[in-house]
Amino acid sequence: MGVLRLAHVDVRTPDLELSTAYYTQVLGLQLAGRDEDSVYLKGWDEEDHHSLRLRYDNRIGLDLFSFRVEREDDLHDLEKRLESAGCHVERLSRGDYAGQGESIRFEVPSGQTMELVWDLDKTGNILGKHNPSPIPPPDLPGIAPPRMDHLLINAEEVGEAYRFFSEVLGFRMTEQVLDANGHQLGVWMERSHSPHDVAIVNGPNGALHHFAFWLDDWDHVRKAADILAYNGVQIDQGPTRHGVTRGNTIYFFDPLGTRNEVFTGGYKPDPDFPMITWSEEQFGRGLFYYENVIAQRFLRFHT
Amino acid sequence: MSDRILRLQHVQIRVPDLELCTAYYTEVLGLVETAHDEGRVFLKCWDEHEHHSVVLRQAPTYGLDHMAFKVAELEDLDYYTQRVEAAGVAVKRYARGELGPGWGDAVRFDTPSGHTVELVHGMEKVGNMLPLFNPPPRPGNLVGIAPPRLDHIFIMAEDVEAATSFFTQVLEFRLTEQIIANDGHQIATWLERSHSPHDIAIVTGPNGALHHFAFWVDDWNAVREAADTLAYNGVTIDVAPTRHGATRGYTVYFFDPVGNRNELFTGGYWVDPDFEPITWTEEEMGRAMFYYAREVNERFFTVHS
Numbered sequence: 001m002g003v004l005r006l007a008h009v010d011v012r013t014p015d016l017e018l019s020t021a022y023y024t025q026v027l028g029l030q031l032a033g034r035d036e037d038s039v040y041l042k043g044w045d046e047e048d049h050h051s052l053r054l055r056y057d058n059r060i061g062l063d064l065f066s067f068r069v070e071r072e073d074d075l076h077d078l079e080k081r082l083e084s085a086g087c088h089v090e091r092l093s094r095g096d097y098a099g100q101g102e103s104i105r106f107e108v109p110s111g112q113t114m115e116l117v118w119d120l121d122k123t124g125n126i127l128g129k130h131n132p133s134p135i136p137p138p139d140l141p142g143i144a145p146p147r148m149d150h151l152l153i154n155a156e157e158v159g160e161a162y163r164f165f166s167e168v169l170g171f172r173m174t175e176q177v178l179d180a181n182g183h184q185l186g187v188w189m190e191r192s193h194s195p196h197d198v199a200i201v202n203g204p205n206g207a208l209h210h211f212a213f214w215l216d217d218w219d220h221v222r223k224a225a226d227i228l229a230y231n232g233v234q235i236d237q238g239p240t241r242h243g244v245t246r247g248n249t250i251y252f253f254d255p256l257g258t259r260n261e262v263f264t265g266g267y268k269p270d271p272d273f274p275m276i277t278w279s280e281e282q283f284g285r286g287l288f289y290y291e292n293v294i295a296q297r298f299l300r301f302h303t
Numbered sequence: 304m305s306d307r308i309l310r311l312q313h314v315q316i317r318v319p320d321l322e323l324c325t326a327y328y329t330e331v332l333g334l335v336e337t338a339h340d341e342g343r344v345f346l347k348c349w350d351e352h353e354h355h356s357v358v359l360r361q362a363p364t365y366g367l368d369h370m371a372f373k374v375a376e377l378e379d380l381d382y383y384t385q386r387v388e389a390a391g392v393a394v395k396r397y398a399r400g401e402l403g404p405g406w407g408d409a410v411r412f413d414t415p416s417g418h419t420v421e422l423v424h425g426m427e428k429v430g431n432m433l434p435l436f437n438p439p440p441r442p443g444n445l446v447g448i449a450p451p452r453l454d455h456i457f458i459m460a461e462d463v464e465a466a467t468s469f470f471t472q473v474l475e476f477r478l479t480e481q482i483i484a485n486d487g488h489q490i491a492t493w494l495e496r497s498h499s500p501h502d503i504a505i506v507t508g509p510n511g512a513l514h515h516f517a518f519w520v521d522d523w524n525a526v527r528e529a530a531d532t533l534a535y536n537g538v539t540i541d542v543a544p545t546r547h548g549a550t551r552g553y554t555v556y557f558f559d560p561v562g563n564r565n566e567l568f569t570g571g572y573w574v575d576p577d578f579e580p581i582t583w584t585e586e587e588m589g590r591a592m593f594y595y596a597r598e599v600n601e602r603f604f605t606v607h608s
Contacts, residue, residue: 001304131587134551217522246440271375282437
C-alpha cells in the first residue's frame with residue numbers, strides 16, 4: 001500500500017524536434033502523443049500513457065517526477081500526510097495533464113517538484129493480451145528499453161531529503177554512503193522491491209542527475225553501448241557495474257545534455273531488508289565497482 | 304496498512320535419499336546448508352537473508368510437503384486465518400521456532416487441490432553471504448550454479464479454476480496469464496504477489512502434485528552456464544535452455560537425483576496490481592510453454608512429483 005513505482009519523468013528541452021528524434025530513434029521509445037509544446041514517450045512494455053514528457057523551454061532541466069500509488073485512496077492518505085508535514089499540496093484534475101486523471105503535486109525539501117498519481121490512462125503495451133509474443137517486433141529502432149526504472153536527484157542536504165521520503169512518503173532505504181562525520185552523501189530508496197526507485201546524491205537543490213531505463217540483461221547493456229557509439233552519442237560512464245545496487249549500467253547524455261542511464265541487475269529487497277552502508281573512502285567503488293575512482297564529471301555534472 | 308503476502312519464502316520437499324540430495328542441492332545447485340535436524344536439511348541461496356528457502360525431508364516418497372509465503376506483518380497471519388476459515392478451510396497456528404530451526408510464526412492450511420500452504424512471518428535473519436558495509440556485488444566462494452534466490456513454484460490441480468479462485472479470492476493473488484481451453488475452462492494459470500509474472504502457477508494434473516520449483520538467475524548467460532554445470536555433473540535436463548511465451552522468461556528444467564523437477568528462471572516483466580491478464584488459447588499452448596519449440600514434450604506434462 002502507498003507509493004508503488006516511478007510513473008513518469010518530465011524534462012525540458014530547448015530543441016523539441018532534436019530531442020524527440022534522439023529519444024525515438026536512438027533510445028527507441030514509442031511516441032505516445034504530442035500537444036502544442038510537449039512530446040510524450042514510453043517504453044514498449046509500458047501499459048500506461050507515457051513515462052517521459054519532453055517540454056519545450058529555453059533551458060534544460062527537470063519539470064517534475066511522478067510516482068504511481070498502489071490504490072486510489074492512497075492518494076488521499078498521502079495528501080493528508082504531506083499537509084501535516086507542512087507541505088503545500090496542489091491538486092490536479094482529469095484534463096489538466098495528458099494521460100492521467102487526478103494527481104497531487106508538491107515540492108520536496110531539495111526543491112524538485114514531485115507528483116503522486118493513481119489514475120493513469122491504460123493504453124497498453126506493444127504486445128497485447130492475446131497469445132502475445134515475448135518480444136516486440138525485431139525492427140524497433142534504437143535501444144528500445146521495455147520500461148522506465150528510476151531517477152537520481154541532487155540535494156544540498158541529503159539527510160533532510162531522505163527523512164522526507166522515508167517519514168512522509170514511506171520510502172525504504174536500501175543503501176547509503178556516509179562521510180567520515182556520519183553525514184549522508186547519497187541514499188538509495190525503494191518502494192518496488194528493487195534496489196532503488198529514487199536516489200539522492202549531494203549536489204545543488206532542484207537538480208536532476210539522471211533518469212534510467214530498465215534493460216533485461218548485461219548483453220542488452222553491451223548492445224546499447226554499440227548503438228550509442230554508432231549514433232555518436234556521448235557516453236559518460238561504462239558499460240560497467242555499480243557497487244551500490246550491484247546494477248550493470250551505461251550513462252550517456254541526450255543531445256541537449258540531460259543524463260540518461262540504462263540499468264539492469266540488482267536484487268529484490270523485502271520491506272525488512274537490512275540496509276547497506278558505504279564509507280566515503282569506498283565511494284569510488286560504490287559508484288563504479290571495476291574502475292574504483294570517483295568520476296568528477298559524474299558527480300559534478302547535472303541538469 | 305500491510306503489503307500482506309510478499310513472495311514465496313520456502314518449499315519443503317520429500318526425498319528418499321537425504322544424503323544424495325543434500326550433496327546435489329549444495330554442490331551442483333550450489334545452495335548453502337544452514338542447519339539440519341533429525342531427517343531434515345535446511346538450505347538457502349547466497350543472496351537470501353532468511354534462515355532457509357528449501358527444506359529437504361527424508362521420506363519414503365518424493366514430492367512436496369508444503370510451500371510457504373512470507374507475509375509483511377505478524378497481524379497478516381490473523382488476517383488470512385480469518386479469510387481462510389471463512390472459506391471453510393481449517394487453519395493451524397504455530398509459534399515461532401515450533402516448526403524447526405530459524406522458523407518464524409506460521410499458519411498452515413490445505414488448498415482445494417490438496418496442497419499445504421504455509422504463511423510465515425519473522426524467519427530468523429542469518430544474512431546473505433555479503434557484508435552490509437562496503438559489500439562486493441557477489442561472494443567469491445560460491446560452488447555450482449549458485450542462484451541468488453528462490454523464485455516461484457508450479458503445482459498441479461485437477462480443477463485449475465477452483466485452485467486458482469482459492470488463491471485469488473482468499474489469498475488475494477493476482478492473475479497475470481492463463482491458458483484457456485476451447486471449451487472455456489482454465490488449463491493453466493500464473494499468479495503473483497511480488498509484481499513479477501508469477502510467484503505460483505497451477506496446471507492441470509493430479510491434486511497434490513508438484514510440477515517444479517524454480518530459482519532466479521540474473522540473465523540468459525547464467526541460464527547457459529547453468530546448463531553446462533548440469534550437463535557436466537550428469538544431471539538429467541528435462542528442457543534445455545529456451546524461452547517461455549507465458550511470463551516471457553528464460554528457462555532450463557532438470558531433475559534432482561530423486562526426480563523432483565527444478566527450474567532456473569530469469570526475465571519476465573514488472574506487474575502493477577491492476578495488470579490486465581494475458582490469455583493464451585489452447586492451439587497456442589505449445590508456444591505459451593516453449594516459445595521456440597512451439598510444442599510441449601510429453602514428459603513435461605506427465606512427469607511430476
